[in-house]
Amino acid sequence: MHPLDWTILLLTLFSIVAYGVWKTRHINTTQGYLQGDRDLPWWTIGLSVMATQASAITFLSTPGQAYNDGMRFLQFYFGLPIAMVVLCVFALPLYYKLNVYTAYEFLERRFDLRARSLTAILFLIQRGLAAGLTIYAPSIVLSEIMGWSLDITILLMGIFVIFYTVSGGTKAVSVTQLHQMTIILIGMAVAVGIIIFRIPKDIGFNGAMDIAGQLGKLKVVDTDFSWNNRYNIWSGLIAGTFLFLSYFGADQSQVQRYLSGKSLAQSRMGLLFNGIFKVPMQFMILFAGILVFVFYQFNQPPVHFNKANVLQLEQSSYNGEYQQLTTQYDSVFQLKQTAVRNMLAAERSNDEALRDTSRAQVQGLQQSSASIQAKVDALILKVDEKAVVEDTDYVFLSFIMGYMPIGMIGLLLAIIFSAAWSSTASELSALATTTVVDIYRRSLNQNKSDRHYLITSRLFTVMWGALALFFAYTASLFENLIQAVNVIGSLFYGTILGIFFVAFFMKRIGGRAVFYAALIAEAAVLFMFFLYEYKEEIIEFLGGFAKDSNGWMADSYALAIRGVEIIGNVSYLWYNIFGCLLVMGIAWVIEQVKGEERLKEKG
Amino acid sequence: MLENYIPDEDDKPPIAGTWNRLYAFVLLLHVAIIAALYFFTKVHS
Numbered sequence: 001m002h003p004l005d006w007t008i009l010l011l012t013l014f015s016i017v018a019y020g021v022w023k024t025r026h027i028n029t030t031q032g033y034l035q036g037d038r039d040l041p042w043w044t045i046g047l048s049v050m051a052t053q054a055s056a057i058t059f060l061s062t063p064g065q066a067y068n069d070g071m072r073f074l075q076f077y078f079g080l081p082i083a084m085v086v087l088c089v090f091a092l093p094l095y096y097k098l099n100v101y102t103a104y105e106f107l108e109r110r111f112d113l114r115a116r117s118l119t120a121i122l123f124l125i126q127r128g129l130a131a132g133l134t135i136y137a138p139s140i141v142l143s144e145i146m147g148w149s150l151d152i153t154i155l156l157m158g159i160f161v162i163f164y165t166v167s168g169g170t171k172a173v174s175v176t177q178l179h180q181m182t183i184i185l186i187g188m189a190v191a192v193g194i195i196i197f198r199i200p201k202d203i204g205f206n207g208a209m210d211i212a213g214q215l216g217k218l219k220v221v222d223t224d225f226s227w228n229n230r231y232n233i234w235s236g237l238i239a240g241t242f243l244f245l246s247y248f249g250a251d252q253s254q255v256q257r258y259l260s261g262k263s264l265a266q267s268r269m270g271l272l273f274n275g276i277f278k279v280p281m282q283f284m285i286l287f288a289g290i291l292v293f294v295f296y297q298f299n300q301p302p303v304h305f306n307k308a309n310v311l312q313l314e315q316s317s318y319n320g321e322y323q324q325l326t327t328q329y330d331s332v333f334q335l336k337q338t339a340v341r342n343m344l345a346a347e348r349s350n351d352e353a354l355r356d357t358s359r360a361q362v363q364g365l366q367q368s369s370a371s372i373q374a375k376v377d378a379l380i381l382k383v384d385e386k387a388v389v390e391d392t393d394y395v396f397l398s399f400i401m402g403y404m405p406i407g408m409i410g411l412l413l414a415i416i417f418s419a420a421w422s423s424t425a426s427e428l429s430a431l432a433t434t435t436v437v438d439i440y441r442r443s444l445n446q447n448k449s450d451r452h453y454l455i456t457s458r459l460f461t462v463m464w465g466a467l468a469l470f471f472a473y474t475a476s477l478f479e480n481l482i483q484a485v486n487v488i489g490s491l492f493y494g495t496i497l498g499i500f501f502v503a504f505f506m507k508r509i510g511g512r513a514v515f516y517a518a519l520i521a522e523a524a525v526l527f528m529f530f531l532y533e534y535k536e537e538i539i540e541f542l543g544g545f546a547k548d549s550n551g552w553m554a555d556s557y558a559l560a561i562r563g564v565e566i567i568g569n570v571s572y573l574w575y576n577i578f579g580c581l582l583v584m585g586i587a588w589v590i591e592q593v594k595g596e597e598r599l600k601e602k603g
Numbered sequence: 604m605l606e607n608y609i610p611d612e613d614d615k616p617p618i619a620g621t622w623n624r625l626y627a628f629v630l631l632l633h634v635a636i637i638a639a640l641y642f643f644t645k646v647h648s
Binding site: 074078081082084085088089209210212213216218219220221223233263264265268269272275276279280283 | 614615616617622625626629630632633636637640641643644646647648
């Protein structure tokens, strides 16, 4: 990297950390540390909420997802503005009225200690795992692209954020996020501008749009409903709303952000700000990926974006085969470039027949490229069977390193670090707050001094930071990083949301009913995920039994296989709805049974 | 619990006059964005 990039990167990061530490140097009460003295204006809350959600994975993985899969991922966020409004109407006034530190405190007042503790523990498991991934995911990508050791990148991602979160608590998190998010938004806008500038002059922006559209990359809204299609307008609006209700209403890493507001009005405005700007921001990030896709129609892309895998392959005995495949890939690229230009020329001259022929030719050549890439992936796996051949997460960073001007590389790396730190800081602060307020101070060690709880809060922040680093060091890479975070969230959010829904909307249901309902619902969601992950193995296993049986046994196995096929097809976004509805339904049934028992006892 | 909550009358939004109007604005804007994206999809496919 050029010295100017290093200067920009280090100056940006250290000035933000130093500012956060300096600004919160007088924090010396537990309330100040965990609630930030509740004095933040709405724009800080809004940017802080956005920064918490937008982790480094968002900026590394999302453009790569658009590069491969087009813009349909945007539909995932369609439920967010609806969730923001619902939370402003129902949850925020209640949290403010009860003056709670955490969302789970409310559950004890509504139900009992058991419901509060269970929900807090579900949150700690889910967020503790996700915090490790938030550090690990960008670390491994940075390590492989920059050639730095993974140990060092994980440490860099984790150590500074632990330092300033321990030092200034939730307020340090918010004030640093304000600047981090500003850098992120400006940096991404400049990056998009530069990518547009780098598209060949004879193609231009309109040509880029035509090419992306012709090749099916600009399909944002998909109105066809399917249970196993992760991203369509219905899963986004319905399941997405449930996911975001749970994430923003019951996940302490977000609740803590807006509870730091100066007033209820400031917190509401902060959430609505997020509701208005989130979809356009995600559009911009995905659009950057589309522009990179068009850029690589006219500039030779690498056959595989993960440099570390390629290096390993080049140093192996398969290098000869790899070089042959690279040569084939280059030839296909040259042909494809000509075909893309023909397609665009036909589009501009309204020659539909030629356009359709050229498009079919481009699509055929794309398939040839994909088949060569698959062969390279197979070679990578021959060299190292544990290697991860999915390279979506490397597309954008690889482009930045190869084609961005001096100075911008430093700025974009600062964006990735800022995003990683801002999310991790919120997570650590929320994990420490929930541990202290909902578990330690409530159930383990009551009636101690404020100083004791302040020191304990700092110690728990260090503990969760160390645990997150431990998870990051021991984690293995998921197929797609951003999806992995969302899958982990969806496994727990439905149940947590169900508990809150019962609390808000089912007044007659008590603590015992909701507690057992939550346990059953969580088990059911984990079972659904198990069926989703191991569907084929389970069907094969049951099929073996079905073959050897007859009569009603064979029918039972056939029915079980059909059930596995149906349930195992349900995409993870829907777990948020099922988990929530299961908690509500089971709690209602338990309450009815209890009511009848009571009547019998009386009778 | 909700029935016990009395809204703070001073808690007005800085724009739009009332919270309900502001919520309606956010939701209508979202509908407009989705409609624009639908149109964008149709134009480019």
